[in-house]
Amino acid sequence: MKILVTGGAGYIGSHTTLALLEAGFEVVVLDNLCNSSDAALHAVEAICGKSALMIRGDVRDRALLDRIFQEHAIDAVLHFAGLKAVGESVRKPLEYYDANVGGSLTLCQAMAAAGVFRLVFSSSATVYGEPEQMPISEHFPTGTPTNPYGQSKLIVENVLRDLCAAEPRWSVALLRYFNPIGAHDSGHLGEDPNGIPNNLVPYISQVAVGSLQELSIFGDDYSTADGTGVRDYIHVVDLADGHLKALQSISQRTGLNIWNLGTGDGYSVMQVLRAFEQASGRPVPYRVMPRRAGDVAESWADPSKAARELGWKATRSLQQMMTDTWRWQSNHPKGYQG
Ligand code: NAD
Ligand code: WQD
Numbered sequence: 603m604k605i606l607v608t609g610g611a612g613y614i615g616s617h618t619t620l621a622l623l624e625a626g627f628e629v630v631v632l633d634n635l636c637n638s639s640d641a642a643l644h645a646v647e648a649i650c651g652k653s654a655l656m657i658r659g660d661v662r663d664r665a666l667l668d669r670i671f672q673e674h675a676i677d678a679v680l681h682f683a684g685l686k687a688v689g690e691s692v693r694k695p696l697e698y699y700d701a702n703v704g705g706s707l708t709l710c711q712a713m714a715a716a717g718v719f720r721l722v723f724s725s726s727a728t729v730y731g732e733p734e735q736m737p738i739s740e741h742f743p744t745g746t747p748t749n750p751y752g753q754s755k756l757i758v759e760n761v762l763r764d765l766c767a768a769e770p771r772w773s774v775a776l777l778r779y780f781n782p783i784g785a786h787d788s789g790h791l792g793e794d795p796n797g798i799p800n801n802l803v804p805y806i807s808q809v810a811v812g813s814l815q816e817l818s819i820f821g822d823d824y825s826t827a828d829g830t831g832v833r834d835y836i837h838v839v840d841l842a843d844g845h846l847k848a849l850q851s852i853s854q855r856t857g858l859n860i861w862n863l864g865t866g867d868g869y870s871v872m873q874v875l876r877a878f879e880q881a882s883g884r885p886v887p888y889r890v891m892p893r894r895a896g897d898v899a900e901s902w903a904d905p906s907k908a909a910r911e912l913g914w915k916a917t918r919s920l921q922q923m924m925t926d927t928w929r930w931q932s933n934h935p936k937g938y939q940g
Contacts, residue, residue: 604628604675605849608661608709609682610654611638613793614724614782614838618680619654620646620791621842629654630674632661633683637796641938645791661705664712671716678720678849681709684754687800688728688896691751702754703761710765719771719856722848725759725778727834727864727901728752736868737834737904740778740860748896766858773856775848780834780864780903782841784923785930792930793838794937803835803923806875807931810884817886819871821893826900830871834864834902837918837926847912864903865916874920881924882932 605622609615610631616638622629623646631643631654640656647653659666661683670676684702685691691698706723713721729752730738731745747753759776766772783803785792798814799805808814822829844863852859869877879886908914918926 603677606630606632606676606679608632611635611640611642612682614841615682616642616646616791617786617838618842618845620650621846623650623652623654625846630670631656632659632670634658634660639938642791649788649791662708664708667709667712671712671718676718679713679718680722680845682724688749688751689800692749695750698750698754703757706758720773720852722775722777722845723758723762725776726755727778727780729756729759729778732898736900737866737902739904740862740907763858770856773852774858775852776860777848778862779841780836782838783835783927784837785926786839787926789929789933802871802874803927806878806886807927809886810882811931811935817888818891819888820891820897822890824899826870828870828872831897832868832870832900834868835920835923836863836865836916837923840916840918844914847914851912861908861912862903862905863908864905866903866905868900868902869920877920878924881921882928
């Protein structure tokens, strides 16, 4: 089977490309490299001895998509391409709606024209907003995301729902990721954010490696066990496996399917920090700061639907996530550039 992976040079896309190649799929990557470098795909090749075909281009380029579907017998699309920085999305809403919503619309139009109806979409737990209860199940209503990034994910989910209702040939998976972290255990494929990281674990690991001075902990007065925010961190390799299971499942059915991809366990900022210090053997200086606007106190998944329907479960512990992050960060203190 041949799979088109948009955004396949990015953090989650590159780990999933590796998993696809290892499982025997042929892979065509479409990425404009706006937040990645093709070094990630070279690392994939070095790890598994197989390579994806890399096409540098934009998912909003309809003519390019038409050409790709003409030249390759694509069976399904994994759609990772998009912009993901929450704070930036507040400052640049048009860019976010254009890339994330516009890109998804153009992709679906090109897919329909080519007769390709299998799609796995990278959604986010952010679509749940601020649920009153934990853990979060797929049957919970979606909320009102507080920023354009979250809105763009919800809009695309709704578009895909309408598409499946209107045209029974579509077979779509909406994968709602919780907090992906970690790196491949080779230590040569990992997360390489541009500039100062927005997310907790890349920030901590850059403090540990000496690129940043100290971590700001955004609030220690939440009603959680130690007062800091609680999240469901999931190893990126477990997440990549979830995509393969979802792909397998949508190949056998049509319609819209929603799966949470999380571990079902919540850890606080403080617990993550301590686990990282243990894995790296380095102290991580921190300072408690005011809460970050838009943050929820806690968020973790009920992953039982994916277990039941996909036979998928995350298996890697928080300690392993920290160990793998540190292996990657200490091997590549400047990411793919060094
Ligand atoms: P990433 O930025 O590392 O990967 C996205 C890739 O898409 C990058 O390689 C980028 O160059 C490419 N890209 C962006 N716009 C493009 C365009 N218009 N045309 C072609 N390529 C384009 O991000 P990631 O963490 O790997 O996330 C992948 C997907 O998962 C995104 O859709 C993101 O919103 C979603 N997601 C991520 C997280 C997370 O915490 N990392 C959580 C939930 C959902
Ligand atoms: C985790 C915890 C912070 C940084 C975001 C997006 C979400 C999804 C995943 C794409 C929180 C605290 C963080 C720091 C801190 N992305 N923190 N100091 O906010 O759960 O989710 O990424 O879809 O949509 O919103 O992840 O890693 O930013 O934060 O104290 O420097 O760490 O307050 O409690 P978040 P995160």
